[in-house]
Amino acid sequence: MPPPTTPSAETRPQPPRIIQGGMGVAISGWQLANAVARRGELGVVSGTTLEVVMTRRLQLGDPGGHVRRALAHFPFRDAADRIVEDYFVPGGKGDGKPFKNVRSFTVEPDLRLQELTVAANFVEVFLAKEGHNGPVGINYLRKIEMPIPFAVYGALLAGVDYVIVGAGNPQDIPSLVTHLSRNESAGLSLRVQGLTSRDEDIEVILDPADLHDGDAPNVRRPQVLAIVASADLAIGLANLADPPDGFIVEAPSAGGHNAPPRGPRNTDDLGQPIYDERDHVDLEQLRSIGLPFWLAGSYGTPEGLQRALAEGAAGVQLGTAFAFSSESGLDAALKRAILAQAAEGDVQVHSNWRASPTGFPFRIVQVEGTLSDENVYEDRRRVCDLGVLRMPYKTDNGSIGYRCPAEPTRAYSDIKGGRAANTDGRLCLCNGLLASAGLAQNRAKNGYEEPALVTAGSDFSGVRELMERHPSDEFYTAADVIDYVSGSPAPIG
Numbered sequence: 343m344p345p346p347t348t349p350s351a352e353t354r355p356q357p358p359r360i361i362q363g364g365m366g367v368a369i370s371g372w373q374l375a376n377a378v379a380r381r382g383e384l385g386v387v388s389g390t391t392l393e394v395v396m397t398r399r400l401q402l403g404d405p406g407g408h409v410r411r412a413l414a415h416f417p418f419r420d421a422a423d424r425i426v427e428d429y430f431v432p433g434g435k436g437d438g439k440p441f442k443n444v445r446s447f448t449v450e451p452d453l454r455l456q457e458l459t460v461a462a463n464f465v466e467v468f469l470a471k472e473g474h475n476g477p478v479g480i481n482y483l484r485k486i487e488m489p490i491p492f493a494v495y496g497a498l499l500a501g502v503d504y505v506i507v508g509a510g511n512p513q514d515i516p517s518l519v520t521h522l523s524r525n526e527s528a529g530l531s532l533r534v535q536g537l538t539s540r541d542e543d544i545e546v547i548l549d550p551a552d553l554h555d556g557d558a559p560n561v562r563r564p565q566v567l568a569i570v571a572s573a574d575l576a577i578g579l580a581n582l583a584d585p586p587d588g589f590i591v592e593a594p595s596a597g598g599h600n601a602p603p604r605g606p607r608n609t610d611d612l613g614q615p616i617y618d619e620r621d622h623v624d625l626e627q628l629r630s631i632g633l634p635f636w637l638a639g640s641y642g643t644p645e646g647l648q649r650a651l652a653e654g655a656a657g658v659q660l661g662t663a664f665a666f667s668s669e670s671g672l673d674a675a676l677k678r679a680i681l682a683q684a685a686e687g688d689v690q691v692h693s694n695w696r697a698s699p700t701g702f703p704f705r706i707v708q709v710e711g712t713l714s715d716e717n718v719y720e721d722r723r724r725v726c727d728l729g730v731l732r733m734p735y736k737t738d739n740g741s742i743g744y745r746c747p748a749e750p751t752r753a754y755s756d757i758k759g760g761r762a763a764n765t766d767g768r769l770c771l772c773n774g775l776l777a778s779a780g781l782a783q784n785r786a787k788n789g790y791e792e793p794a795l796v797t798a799g800s801d802f803s804g805v806r807e808l809m810e811r812h813p814s815d816e817f818y819t820a821a822d823v824i825d826y827v828s829g830s831p832a833p834i835g
């Protein structure tokens with residue numbers, strides 16, 4: 343196999359000092375990434391479930407015409423036309439009406455779902471890159487594996503500069519990106535519960551030739567950054583035949599999903615995982631790898647950036663500070679409510695080890711009216727209509743089934759053979775996170791709207807400082823975050 347076509351060290355552009363983290367679902371939308379990339383820092387869009395996000399935006403009437411403008415540049419014209427015809431609702435679907443859903447992923451997604459996913463990732467990156475030459479990345483969760491080849495290919499078609507992967511071991515992602523950037527067929531091995539070593543390996547496969555008729559479009563290999571929480575994993579990845587181009591080292595205070603503690607499964611009174619010195623990443627070992635790395639988790643201050651640079655990092659990845667900026671996709675009412683708590687110095691963010699169906703600890707902001715409120719959680723009738731976190735499993739008759747511990751308990755355990763105890767306390771991240779980005783599903787029959795679920799990191803010190811620097815603005819901007827963290831003086835007046 344010829345070597346991957348990543349730019350050589352000499353031709354590689356200077357690495358960015360600030361990476362705006364890819365925050366799902368749709369919190370790091372194209373508006374935020376575009377605003378950051380315009381400033382020459384790395385703007386990252388979340389690549390999580392973009393096929394749902396894009397189709398919902400179209401059903402809201404595509405305000406501003408952005409999705410259709412981007413689709414007009416999508417190389418597969420028939421697919422773009424079909425998507426607009428299937429999902430665009432002129433003027434919007436209207437309050438209280440349900441969104442039409444897209445089919446959930448399987449190990450063999452049909453061609454329509456493949457092209458929808460490719461198109462949705464193309465659109466998000468296209469819009470993030472529009473109007474400037476700054477660098478744009480896309481973030482995927484390794485655990486959400488069935489859509490990955492299609493999602494990556496869509497981002498490549500739009501000329502994405504960085505593919506960033508966390509939540510699991512991303513060892514097979516650099517070579518997947520290499521193959522797809524040559525328009526070669528590429529597969530990703532899937533974790534299937536109940537599969538034994540005697541069973542055949544199950545892969546989800548994308549062959550770009552299935553999508554285009556005729557000439558393959560031109561694509562360039564972006565850099566691949568792996569999100570890690572240990573030096574051991576980084577060293578293992580660096581020794582691959584096709585290694586990542588750098589690392590983001592994420593501490594447990596970061597927002598979203600966190601790596602579980604490396605030691606025994608200890609929790610505090612609130613059920614939060616307890617981390618200890620075993621979870622501190624050995625930066626000496628990381629430096630010795632020789633690839634660039636960025637530090638994430640409580641680095642969103644000028645001191646944080648200086649601390650990271652002093653440790654030999656290329657810079658920092660920031661989440662929370664950007665999540666509450668005006669350009670983020672977080673619903674404005676939720677942003678206001680949490681910023682009011684921050685102004686009082688009273689934002690409660692709990693790390694919950696039960697909530698996420700993935701089994702990873704997940705940070706949840708305590709906000710009234712959202713799923714952090716026990717009454718709201720109890721009142722929600724379980725329904726699994728998006729299935730982004732469904733896991734494939736081997737059924738008794740040897741076929742592949744799909745289940746998620748946040749789905750209705752009877753379906754999960756009685757019908758699909760999962761352990762009933764595994765459903766305790768699980769939250770539907772799919773519906774909750776879409777709702778927090780203003781894309782809540784309405785259950786038309788009973789007028790119920792899916793409640794939101796908000797995640798954030800546990801360090802709001804940068805957010806508070808930014809609010810104090812910009813007292814007359816409802817929300818500070820992404821550019822304000824960059825100016826503040828880069829150390830520019832506070833504005834006068």
Ligand SMILES: Cc1cc2nc3c(=O)[nH]c(=O)nc-3n(C[C@H](O)[C@H](O)[C@H](O)COP(=O)(O)O)c2cc1C
Nearest residue numbers: 363365366508596597598639640660661662798799
């Ligand atoms: C609202 C929110 C959502 C996030 N979602 C993701 C995600 O989908 N994938 C991911 O790799 N990291 C995610 N993160 C983590 C950030 O990308 C970043 O690494 C982290 O927030 C850095 O820590 P900080 O919040 O203290 O700056 C999220 C963070 C926040 C605040």
